[in-house]
Every structure is written in C-alpha cells, then in structure tokens.
Amino acid sequence: MGEVKKLVEGKVKYIGLSEASPSTIRRAHAVHPVTAVQLEWSMWSRDVDPTCRFHDYLDKITYFEPASNIKNLAVGIGIVAYSPLGRGFFSSGAKLVEAFSEGDHRKNLPRFQPDNLEHNKSVFERVNGMANRKGCTPSQLALAWLHHQGNDVCPIPGTTKFANLNENIGALSVKLTEEDMTELEAIASAVKGD
Template identity: 70%
Template sequence: MAKVGRMKLGSQGLEVSQQGLGCMGMSAVYGPPKPEPDMVALIQHAVQSGVTFLDTADVYGPHTNEILIGKMGELKKLVEEGKIKYIGLSEASASTIRRAHAVHPITAVQIEWSLWTRDVEEEVIPTCRELGIGIVAYSPLGRGFFSSGSKLLDNLSQDDFRKALPRFQPENLESNKTIFERVNEMAAKKGCTPSQLALAWLHHQGNDVCPIPGTTKIENLNDNIGALSVKLTPQEMTELESFAAADVVKGGRYPDNLIPTWKNSDTPLLSSWKAV
C-alpha cells in the first residue's frame, strides 16, 4: 500500500493528508445510511493508513455524520493539538473568496474538481493560488462515475441523490459513458484502475490540492490511496483532459435551481445588507 503523503494546506500551515476521506455517503445523500459498525471500522482503517483529513458536515444525515466521525475519538485529538482553529469555504466564487480572505485568512476552499468538472480552473483555482489558499477537491471521481462508469447506476438505491443529476440521465449517459471507456483504456495500459487514474490527475495539479474521494468500503479506500503511486507525464495529462473536455461532457453538475453553486451563490454586497 502506498504511504499517504502529507501537504501543507494553505499558507496558514494546517497539515492534512495529501488525500482525505469524504464521509458524506456514509450517512446521507447516496442512499440510506450504511451500517454504523462498518463505517466506524472504515474510518479507523483510514486513520491507521495515514489519512488525517475526514470531510463531514452537520447537514449530512442531518447531524448523524459528525456523530459517527466523533466515535473514533479523532476530533478530541485535533482539539488537543490545536488544529481546529482555521477557516475554510465551500462552493465560493472568486469574489467571495477575496472578500472573506480580506477579513480573515482563509485556509482552504472546498470545490468540486474532477476530470469532467473543470470550470473552477477559470477563476476559483487561480484566486486560491494567488492568495495561498489550499484547494479541497470534492467529488474527484465524478460522484463515482470514474470508478465504474455507467454501471454505477445499476446499483444505486431509489433515493440516491445521483439519480437526479443531469449527467446520469439516459440522454446524457449514453454519450458520457464514452468518457469512462477512454479513461479505463488508459488505466489498463498504465496498470492501474480508472479511479486511481482520475485521482492521480488531480494529485498532479499541485501539492496545494487535496482530493477527498468518498467511499463506504475499505477496499475502495485502499484503491484510492494507491492513486498516490500513479505517475503521469504531461502528455498523459493532456490526453486525459481531452477525454472529458467541456464540449464532450453532457449535462450539468446539478439540475437547474436544485443547489446553489459558486456560480450562482455569490455573497451579496455589503451595501445591500440591512442592520439587525
């Protein structure tokens, strides 16, 4: 098993793993909550493997995901080590990032970034790098698409959030499955899995990037960690990007008006705020 590398996320010196673990799917969104003993075992295995960045939020469940994370006792350690004292943003636009950073240094910005979601490279990523802010890439496997392609939908429960996403609708999936096929072909040539190849592409973006692939299975976690050993040449990076170019990917990230993103949820100007 590859050793999980370490990085300094942002100019504030907060150390985290080169690759984290997204915990959302353990309790919410991707079908019903998973068995608690299995998830506790997965989290403990991740920590023992060197993963020190566990991504959670109070809306996952809601509320149950953070309780689950707390049962391994790692939050207590983070408090004792004085590491829970930094500020991060999620789905923030470049202008919001700048405004927030001017008030208090921002350590990390969490944003969706993967082979088939690259619009953040236009403004958000350059802004983070200009300001020395770390980048936490969520859904780095395209919500599981780069693990198994269109077959992913065969095993989703009826209440899985992904069934409503435009890219997984039949009219778009028929075209998008070609993207996975090409990634899978390159992965086979390099002797790795397609998910490892997709993660490796993100790792090669720079040491300020920390992908947080989510999983509910130990074998998938081990596979994801293995991505740290996959090396890509500049030519391979370019070829991978061509597989999922903007004009190739069919369907948006979310249905219209379902969830605000960095593109349509900018912080209102201060002049528009009313005094309480």
C-alpha cells in the same frame, strides 16, 4: 467573518470555506487569511479549470470570473476537492446508475440522464483504457489527475470500504506525464451534461 476571526485568535487555527464565490473569498480573506476552499472538482466536473487559475492577487478576481480563479493565488489557498471520482462515475462507469437507490439525487443530474449517459460511457471507456495502459484503475487515474493539478490540491473521495481506501491510496503512485495530462484533458472535455 469577523466573528470567525475572533475564533482564530482563540482556539481555531485555520479558516476554510465551501463552495464560495471569488468575491466571497476576497471579502473573507480581507478579514482573515483563508487556508482552503472546498469545491467539487474532478475530470467529470472541471469548474476549477487550470486555464483559468493564473491570478497573482485576490484583488484581480472579479465576481464574474469562475470560482476556479481561486486556484494558485499568491496567498496560498488550498483546494479540497470533493466528488473527485465524478460522483462515482470513474469508479464504476455507466453501470453505476443501475445501483442508484430510489432516493439517490444523482439520478437527477444531467450527466446521468439517458442521452448524456450513453455518450459519457465512451468517456469512461477511454479513461479505463488509459488506466489499463498505466497499470492502475480508473479511480486511481481520476485521483492521480487531481494530484497532478498541484500540491495544494487535496481530493477527498467518499470512501466507505477498506478495499476502496487502499485503491485510493494507490493513486499516489500513479505518475502522469505531460502527454498523459493532455490526453486526460481531451477525454474530460468530452463529458456531456452540466
């Protein structure tokens, strides 16, 4: 991190980390302020849980606390949320598995295994139902859920088609009430497979 600090003094303006533990973030931040941390975060993968995010200072984070504790620190570390559509699940539901190529690593993830996938179909159906009520797509609803986690959260869906880009941008118009967020938390907590 000391060498990275030298870069900041020269040409680099900000430092970000990816998949860093709270202890790593604390050590790095002691050398130079960390601007953002990239983590997997979606309704499908909720390791950055809002109930675990209320720490005021980096020195209160311990190694044994979940990585989610980096959220909402007084130091202003932003979250760059990758796989915000649950590795494609909230764009296609269980039918996504049919499109997996032979080498697609998602085939090995527990949430896509037959027993869990059968259960998780109902999760997608509930998200889809709520999306219909809100006048949006399941993808937009999943992204809106992240947008409503705070203005320091930036989801980065892996978008390869212009139509999907436009759909994802549409998520910015989806407004969620406190009741909507509570409903989505209940839906998301039903996901099976770590």
